Amino acid sequence: MKYFKLLLSFVATLGLIYILNSKMGVAPAFGKFLNPFMGFWQNAENVTGWKDEEANLAGLKEEVKVFFDERLVPHVFAKNDEDLYYMQGYITAKYRLWQMEIQTANAAGRISEIVGEKALDVDRMQRRIGMGYGAEAAQEYISKDSASKKLIDAYCKGVNAYISTLAPKNYPIEYKLLDYKPEEWTPIKVALLLKNMANMLSVFEFDIENSNFVAKYGNEEFRKLYPDYIKDEDPIVPIGTKFEVRSEKLKGSTTSDIGHRTSDLYSTVIQKPDEITGSNNWAVSGSKTKSGKPILCNDPHLKLSLPSIWYEMHLVSPNMNVYGATLPGSPAVIIGFNDSISWGVTNGGRDVRDWYTIKFKDAARNEYEYNGQWVKAEKKIEKYFVRGKGEVDDTVIYTKLGIVVFDENFGRVDSKKNLAMRWTAHLPSNEFKTFYQFNRGKNYEDYINALKTYQCPAQNFVFASRSGDIAIKEQGLFPIRDKASEQGKYLSDGTTDKDEWKTFIPSEGNPTSKNPERGFVSSANQHPTDSTYPYYYSGVGVYENYRNRRINKLLTEGKNIDADFMKKMLNDNFNLHASEAVPVLLSLLDKKNLSKEEQIMVDAIGKWDFYNNANEIAPVYFEIWWNELRALLWDEMSNPSIPMKQPSFYVTVQLLMNDSTSIFYDNISTNAQETRNELVLQSFHRVKDTLDAKSFTEVGEPEGTDEKFTNKDSKPHDWGSYKATKVEHLARLDAFSSLNVYNGGNRGIINATNNSNGPSWRMIVDEGTMKAFVVYPGGQSGNPGSKFYDNGVKPWSKGEYFEANFIANGEELGAKKLFTSTYKPK
Amino acid sequence: MKNFFISLLLTAAASCILQLFLPWWTIALAAFVVAYFVKQNSFPAFLSAFVAVFLLWVMYAYLLSTANENILATKVVELLQQLTKGSVITLYLLTGLIGGLVSGLGALTGSLASKLKS
Numbered sequence: 001m002k003y004f005k006l007l008l009s010f011v012a013t014l015g016l017i018y019i020l021n022s023k024m025g026v027a028p029a030f031g032k033f034l035n036p037f038m039g040f041w042q043n044a045e046n047v048t049g050w051k052d053e054e055a056n057l058a059g060l061k062e063e064v065k066v067f068f069d070e071r072l073v074p075h076v077f078a079k080n081d082e083d084l085y086y087m088q089g090y091i092t093a094k095y096r097l098w099q100m101e102i103q104t105a106n107a108a109g110r111i112s113e114i115v116g117e118k119a120l121d122v123d124r125m126q127r128r129i130g131m132g133y134g135a136e137a138a139q140e141y142i143s144k145d146s147a148s149k150k151l152i153d154a155y156c157k158g159v160n161a162y163i164s165t166l167a168p169k170n171y172p173i174e175y176k177l178l179d180y181k182p183e184e185w186t187p188i189k190v191a192l193l194l195k196n197m198a199n200m201l202s203v204f205e206f207d208i209e210n211s212n213f214v215a216k217y218g219n220e221e222f223r224k225l226y227p228d229y230i231k232d233e234d235p236i237v238p239i240g241t242k243f244e245v246r247s248e249k250l251k252g253s254t255t256s257d258i259g260h261r262t263s264d265l266y267s268t269v270i271q272k273p274d275e276i277t278g279s280n281n282w283a284v285s286g287s288k289t290k291s292g293k294p295i296l297c298n299d300p301h302l303k304l305s306l307p308s309i310w311y312e313m314h315l316v317s318p319n320m321n322v323y324g325a326t327l328p329g330s331p332a333v334i335i336g337f338n339d340s341i342s343w344g345v346t347n348g349g350r351d352v353r354d355w356y357t358i359k360f361k362d363a364a365r366n367e368y369e370y371n372g373q374w375v376k377a378e379k380k381i382e383k384y385f386v387r388g389k390g391e392v393d394d395t396v397i398y399t400k401l402g403i404v405v406f407d408e409n410f411g412r413v414d415s416k417k418n419l420a421m422r423w424t425a426h427l428p429s430n431e432f433k434t435f436y437q438f439n440r441g442k443n444y445e446d447y448i449n450a451l452k453t454y455q456c457p458a459q460n461f462v463f464a465s466r467s468g469d470i471a472i473k474e475q476g477l478f479p480i481r482d483k484a485s486e487q488g489k490y491l492s493d494g495t496t497d498k499d500e501w502k503t504f505i506p507s508e509g510n511p512t513s514k515n516p517e518r519g520f521v522s523s524a525n526q527h528p529t530d531s532t533y534p535y536y537y538s539g540v541g542v543y544e545n546y547r548n549r550r551i552n553k554l555l556t557e558g559k560n561i562d563a564d565f566m567k568k569m570l571n572d573n574f575n576l577h578a579s580e581a582v583p584v585l586l587s588l589l590d591k592k593n594l595s596k597e598e599q600i601m602v603d604a605i606g607k608w609d610f611y612n613n614a615n616e617i618a619p620v621y622f623e624i625w626w627n628e629l630r631a632l633l634w635d636e637m638s639n640p641s642i643p644m645k646q647p648s649f650y651v652t653v654q655l656l657m658n659d660s661t662s663i664f665y666d667n668i669s670t671n672a673q674e675t676r677n678e679l680v681l682q683s684f685h686r687v688k689d690t691l692d693a694k695s696f697t698e699v700g701e702p703e704g705t706d707e708k709f710t711n712k713d714s715k716p717h718d719w720g721s722y723k724a725t726k727v728e729h730l731a732r733l734d735a736f737s738s739l740n741v742y743n744g745g746n747r748g749i750i751n752a753t754n755n756s757n758g759p760s761w762r763m764i765v766d767e768g769t770m771k772a773f774v775v776y777p778g779g780q781s782g783n784p785g786s787k788f789y790d791n792g793v794k795p796w797s798k799g800e801y802f803e804a805n806f807i808a809n810g811e812e813l814g815a816k817k818l819f820t821s822t823y824k825p826k
Numbered sequence: 827m828k829n830f831f832i833s834l835l836l837t838a839a840a841s842c843i844l845q846l847f848l849p850w851w852t853i854a855l856a857a858f859v860v861a862y863f864v865k866q867n868s869f870p871a872f873l874s875a876f877v878a879v880f881l882l883w884v885m886y887a888y889l890l891s892t893a894n895e896n897i898l899a900t901k902v903v904e905l906l907q908q909l910t911k912g913s914v915i916t917l918y919l920l921t922g923l924i925g926g927l928v929s930g931l932g933a934l935t936g937s938l939a940s941k942l943k944s
Contacts, residue, residue, distance in 0.1 A: 002938070002941060002942060003942075005938050006935065006938040006939055006942065009931065009934045009935040009938050010935045012931055013854055013858075013928070013931040013932050013934075013935050016927060016928055016931060017851045017854060017928055020851075020924060020928065021849075021850075021851060030924055031850050031851060031924055031928065032849075032850060034883075034920065034921045034924055034925075035845070035850040035883060035921070035924070035925060036883050036886040036887040036890060036921065037845040037846065037850060037886070038845070038849070038850060039850070040898065040902055041886070041887045041890045041891060041898075041899075041921075042890065043898055044890045044891045044893070044894035044896075044897070044898040044899060045894060045898075046893040046894060047893065047894055047895050047897070048893075049893070173898070177905075733905060734904070735901045735902070735904035735905035735907075736901060736905070783898075784897075784898060784901050785894055785897055785898030785901070786897070787895075787897060789897075
């Protein structure tokens with residue numbers, strides 16, 4: 001009996017320990033997670049304990065001082081460049097390690113190692129589109145450039161120096177929750193991170209969707225709904241700019257076919273965001289500013305996340321003095337300014353991915369047809385070490401025309417077709433070098449030179465210099481495409497080389513505008529050029545046509561512009577799309593039989609000044625109406641097994657205004673033949689139902705409600721509460737996210753904040769006063785237990801800014817200094 | 827009664843020292859050894875070890891979290907909503923309970939083992 005009791009107690013003890021030491025499903029390993037010696041309590045950092053610190057680090061050459069200011073922005077002062085990048089790596093890892101690792105794990109298709117089988121398909125997609133393949137090509141190419149290699153190595157050394165100081169109790173909380181540990185940081189991860197950015201921004205490609213549409217509805221309808229150019233075009237390079245180009249370089253594909261047409265329908269595509277938001281940037285010349293010097297602004301719109309995608313830094317060495325937004329995991333400042341120049345980016349949005357149908361000889365898929373011959377396919381086995389399951393293998397086939405992404409093993413089950421993809425991010429490149437050169441750039445020539453080698457993701461780089469120049473250039477690597485066959489617009493034939501990429505537009509041929517007469521340059525993901533641009537690229541209605549016109553209007557009208565003007569402008573909530581759509585919708589709406597509540601809504605929309613301010617109600621009515629109308633109108637494109645792209649908002653408004661008989665007015669799920677007016681009325685009836693069904697979250701601080709409307713409404717709500725912007729934690733944990741952020745804006749508006757995307761970094765650089773103002777919806781620390789985790793969210797949502805402390809030395813910080821870290825060589 | 831407090835103090839001290847270097851579950855080891863050498867009946871042995879680590883963990887957690895103004899604890903409460911029901915105090919109790927139970931069971935095993943000699 002004694003022995004039995006002892007055994008029982010012993011087994012119970014071990015059993016309990018085992019249970020509490022294992023992660024079960026989504027729940028953490030409770031013993032590990034909750035014990036205060038190593039668990040999450042260790043991440044509850046002291047809110048007041050900011051003390052100067054000193055450490056000796058192996059690999060440093062000379063002493064480096066890092067001054068942290070009142071927002072925990074590090075000002076790194078190093079005596080040589082290698083030490084500077086080493087320290088950038090070290091400090092970034094100190095505050096953002098988990099984010100760096102999870103983002104690269106995502107890029108490398110390794111999330112299933114951390115969270116198990118549920119992420120396997122996401123991982124397979126990443127590897128099948130060639131993220132790792134592209135990163136390896138880039139890393140190999142970068143390592144041939146000794147300057148780049150040296151600095152990237154220094155950065156990695158710094159990251160690893162920090163990781164080596166970490167005891168398990170100091171791991172960021174996410175490691176404890178998910179129960180895994182950090183690994184060594186290597187140059188390939190820097191490359192992976194840049195590919196991650198490239199992937200996020202290469203979504204303006206609809207080859208398969210376009211082919212599906214043409215197969216179903218024909219060419220004529222396609223031209224109507226997806227025009228290459230539209231009439232209100234306001235391109236990045238001003239209309240009328242002369243393009244110079246040597247004609248022999250224009251040859252792309254050698255075919256004279258009018259596109260590769262297929263009557264087949266394809267059921268699998270890469271999922272794209274519903275309405276792509278985008279980014280704004282602009283620079284005004286001294287002729288329009290108060291100081292007589294340029295002012296530059298930029299706000300890249302991305303998925304809003306915590307920790308923020310950006311980490312703010314100030315990097316100083318004898319060779320440079322640069323400040324701005326860095327990408328945790330990659331050296332250099334990506335968007336920012338130095339003492340001579342400033343620069344910013346928006347997504348270029350040109351199609352940089354082409355899809356090809358591949359024809360294999362037989363089921364073994366060892367050979368594929370290419371120019372009338374059978375060519376041996378290259379097979380690569382991708383290994384996944386799935387947590388809780390073990391190794392899973394996936395064979396991926398590489399062809400001359402790209403990587404076979406979708407085939408019998410991947411994609412929707414009803415699709416057995418082999419589709420290969422070629423992407424500019426697969427080609428060797430060194431994007432880091434461009435930013436490295438920007439960081440120490442002095443003038444326009446440096447800017448243009450730095451851009452020459454930049455390939456992917458294609459960006460519109462805006463530029464301003466202290467010496468008075470402004471410029472913008474769409475830079476990226478673009479294949480030269482054949483206009484007659486509209487190469488790359490549709491799914492291409494992969495059995496020959498005729499649609500293969502052969503030559504690329506030289507950097508000098510990319511759209512550029514320097515010191516234009518109008519006194520400003522700008523971009524907002526619109527068409528880069530008018531139709532006189534000599535190289536062919538397809539527009540297919542994906543380009544923005546609202547933010548750009550609004551920006552250009554405000555900048556054209558602006559005089560004596562200063563930073564305050566820009567502060568307001570970046571938060572401008574004017575909804576140009578609504579201002580053009582509402583008159584059309586109201587003219588088509590049959591108002592005879594509306595209910596009393598609906599009449600109030602119509603009145604509200606009619607009186608609306610088209611500002612999507614947080615405290616207004618009309619934007620809520622319009623938003624729902626517009627979404628319901630789109631759903632009814634474009635129901636032809638909502639079948640997930642025949643993916644097609646919904647036409648742009650601009651095209652939709654034009655169609656409603658000018659076309660009374662489009663075949664798309666018909667609702668395919670009814671027997672009746674619907675008309676345009678019926679669609680407008682039906683969708684309007686849905687507004688009230690949608691509102692009634694939605695549970696509004698009471699937002700913390702409604703800044704005065706719009707009494708005109710809210711009193712009459714059955715529910716207290718306004719645009720800010722309806723939209724309820726979410727800044728989401730990277731592991732999608734609500735507890736670590738900022739929920740229900742109250743602010744205005746929407747897609748198509750300069751303040752392009754919808755419920756999940758928006759300006760991820762707002763920056764104003766005044767080259768006259770040498771002052772810069774920045775804000776981003778996050779905080780410097782990646783630790784949810786830090787008061788610097790999300791302290792920027794509220795100021796960001798209110799349209800406030802922080803002045804960047806662009807200091808010459810640590811003493812200048814004065815009372816704004818939180819603490820100083822001194823690092824010495826070991 | 828004297829042995830109760832002696833084992834309580836010894837268990838707390840040993841658990842504290844071991845956890846500075848070793849995984850959290852070494853608290854069971856500490857409790858086992860203390861209970862093996864400090865004679866007590868099974869239940870008091872369990873209880874003294876339970877209380878020792880319960881208090882050790884709760885007090886240490888409290889110390890850390892107070893300096894943090896509960897910023898993180900509040901978020902973890904939300905994260906473990908189903909267990910904590912939205913209260914930081916529940917989170918402390920849960921923390922203490924886990925440590926206490928493991929330690930207590932370790933002590934129970936130690937106490938039962940020591941009885942084999944007699």
